[in-house]
Amino acid sequence: MTRALFIIDVQNDFTEGGALGVDGGAAVAAHLTSYLERAADGYSLVIASRDWHNADGDNGGHFAPVGEEPNFLDTWPPHCVAGTPGAEYHPALDQSRITIHVKKGQGEPAYSIFDGHVDGGASDGATITEVLEEHGVTEVDIAGIATDYCVRASALDAVEHGRHVRVFTDLIAGVARETSDAAIAEMGHAGAILASSDGE
Template identity: 50%
Template sequence: MGRALIVVDVQNDFCEGGALAVAGGADVAHGVTAFLDRAAGSYDVVVATADWHEPLPDSNAGHFAVAADPDYVTTWPEHCVRGTAGAAYHPALRLPEGVLHVRKGQGRQDYSGFEGQVQGEDAGLADVLRARGVDGVDVVGLATDHCVAATALDALAAGLDVRVLTDLTAGVGVRTTIDALTRLAGRGVALTTSAAR
């Protein structure tokens, strides 16, 4: 069977200077690119997910704060609006040919890449990976305590073997990142690094 690398939301708005920046986001973009260069050919499939939200005044089912300030837990400032520079992948992220692109949050509150739409496919990500013989995934990207954790948990729920390469992730907050990693480990997700995988 095969293994996939899922690169979660390494987009301009989640990196330094973006609308919802994560400290260390640009480093993750550089690190994932270097890792892909080193690991060329070791993954059967590479997936890249991206938030792809509708612009305000659409709240994206309550995801964007509209009538009040964002609480940064369930409501957020406008970010990763479809077709904008903020929604583009960070320029340091170089993806291989044949990558599967997943767009999520299109008018909804998607966090997991498994909730999004695989471009050019009629099936969801879990089914697309199964059809390609994938039974395990490594998850990297942004942010550890939100979309990375949600993607890893959904991969686990889909029956996949899941590893998170923690050196190729960055979180919004220290406490929430620790809590997310603890929850992942408790559910059976392997926490490792790109050097040890």
């Protein structure tokens, strides 16, 4: 079996102080770096996604119209705009062990890593489905931000695409406790294994 790690949206705008910062986001970045130090060699691919929204326009309705309040369900304040500091990986995340970078949400709403495309390298422009099939990946571990949105969507899509999925519940952070708990339950019900990164 070939295993990949998905690192979902560990970006400045999704961590404390960012445009859509969540509590515990910076800790997820730091803990992921520690995890990669001891476990990266166990993965054939380490794939990290980033929201990468266009500065112009509303990105398919993803950004609330100017002058209107976002509903924080399907419209949001501007965040992770391409080329801005908020779109960059959190500095506590060690990027050196990331083998594939994915950008998503370029002009359209995109929550799942499966909505994105590879940025750079030999697989530039490929979808995640194409990458996983090319490398024969059958097992996917998932960590990152936010539990109740992009982690949830990525995990559900990975299950739907026939992968055996583990979600590391100690390496995720969510927007709200209630919606995060619901997302964790939904991922488990769909077939994802809810696990700890330390194997306990």
